Amino acid sequence: MSAFTIKDIARICNVGISTVSRAINDDPGINKNTRERILKVIEEYHYVPNNSARNLKMTESNTIALLIKGIDNQFFQGMLRIYEEELKKMEYSFLIHAVGEDQDDASVALELAKEKRLKGIIFLGGLMDYSEEKMNMIGIPYVLCTVAMDMAGPRRDCISVSINDEKESYKAVDYLCRKGHRKIAIITGRETDFAVGGLRLKGYKEALQDNGIEYDPELVRYMKSDLPEYSCANGYQVTKELLESGVEFTAIYAISDLVAFGAYKAIFDAGKKIPEDYSVMGFDGLEITRYFNPSLTTMVQPCSQMVKHSIELLMEAINGNVDKKQIIFHAELLERDSVADINQTA
Numbered sequence: 001m002s003a004f005t006i007k008d009i010a011r012i013c014n015v016g017i018s019t020v021s022r023a024i025n026d027d028p029g030i031n032k033n034t035r036e037r038i039l040k041v042i043e044e045y046h047y048v049p050n051n052s053a054r055n056l057k058m059t060e061s062n063t064i065a066l067l068i069k070g071i072d073n074q075f076f077q078g079m080l081r082i083y084e085e086e087l088k089k090m091e092y093s094f095l096i097h098a099v100g101e102d103q104d105d106a107s108v109a110l111e112l113a114k115e116k117r118l119k120g121i122i123f124l125g126g127l128m129d130y131s132e133e134k135m136n137m138i139g140i141p142y143v144l145c146t147v148a149m150d151m152a153g154p155r156r157d158c159i160s161v162s163i164n165d166e167k168e169s170y171k172a173v174d175y176l177c178r179k180g181h182r183k184i185a186i187i188t189g190r191e192t193d194f195a196v197g198g199l200r201l202k203g204y205k206e207a208l209q210d211n212g213i214e215y216d217p218e219l220v221r222y223m224k225s226d227l228p229e230y231s232c233a234n235g236y237q238v239t240k241e242l243l244e245s246g247v248e249f250t251a252i253y254a255i256s257d258l259v260a261f262g263a264y265k266a267i268f269d270a271g272k273k274i275p276e277d278y279s280v281m282g283f284d285g286l287e288i289t290r291y292f293n294p295s296l297t298t299m300v301q302p303c304s305q306m307v308k309h310s311i312e313l314l315m316e317a318i319n320g321n322v323d324k325k326q327i328i329f330h331a332e333l334l335e336r337d338s339v340a341d342i343n344q345t346a
Contacts, residue, residue: 062092065095066124069105075284079306080096083122109123110139120317127194132158144160146163161309165196166206168203170203174210181279181342183248185220188223232259238262240270252279253281256283257298283299284299284301290336294338297338301331
């Protein structure tokens with residue numbers, strides 16, 4: 001009879017060999033129930049780990065990589081601190097890797113997984129338009145966090161944490177409509193953006209329609225391709241051009257708080273006031289928005305919850321759970337001082 005091996009334990013427990021090795025080496029990141037199940041099988045079959053099994057842990061790193069598309073985005077910057085704190089509690093190393101706008105996320109992940117012998121990857125931001133075959137080539141568990149799906153593409157069977165950009169954008173514009181605004185400009189993503197920008201623009205159009213407001217393409221303004229996306233500079237330039245165009249509007253909905261901040265500057269430079277002349281609404285819920293003058297009304301994304309759930313799902317995947325969950329959170333409307341109720345002045 002051949003010797004009982006670590007592969008046999010993995011087969012009986014329906015987990016990977018590396019998961020068995022982690023249970024043997026008392027890895028703090030492994031699921032408690034999974035560890036107990038593996039140790040019970042080891043005891044039942046009187047398995048004695050050999051040197052290769054003991055050394056398997058030594059050949060792995062204990063590192064989680066965070067691949068960020070748009071590392072300058074202040075919303076993502078706020079998430080990084082939480083990621084670092086949560087993973088440190090679990091005794092995992094934390095690697096940040098910025099992915100360029102023109103880089104292929106899947107290819108970057110594949111190379112990084114090989115080079116750093118990663119335990120798992122969290123994709124933060126960007127657009128998921130790669131085939132499942134290509135993503136499977138990465139070879140280690142991964143989770144998508146705030147990664148948008150192509151509006152025109154097929155639905156993906158993967159582990160993800162996000163908000164519903166279309167529905168939350170609808171809520172923002174519906175709020176402006178209920179405040180009496182009928183000429184609402186939007187600063188959305190670049191014209192080629194069929195992910196977050198496209199989805200939030202779609203929510204904008206639907207809210208207008210449901211409130212009986214005719215869609216006006218002149219009120220749709222796209223971020224500049226020659227300026228950093230989701231930046232104050234982009235918001236400033238787009239709003240400046242909108243004001244100079246002479247197109248009438250009473251409110252601006254910026255799909256990012258920093259873009260809204262740029263809009264503030266353009267409005268002030270034009271000698272106008274917020275919200276007396278123009279109302280402004282943002283999206284994200286950055287902490288700094290409370291210090292805008294006036295403080296910004298915005299849609300708050302549940303940053304901390306999304307981070308913690310993405311880590312929990314990744315740990316489950318690392319421990320052999322193949323259930324591909326999609327968790328969708330709601331954003332919260334935070335009313336402050338930047339939106340006027342023009343029903344009261346009509």
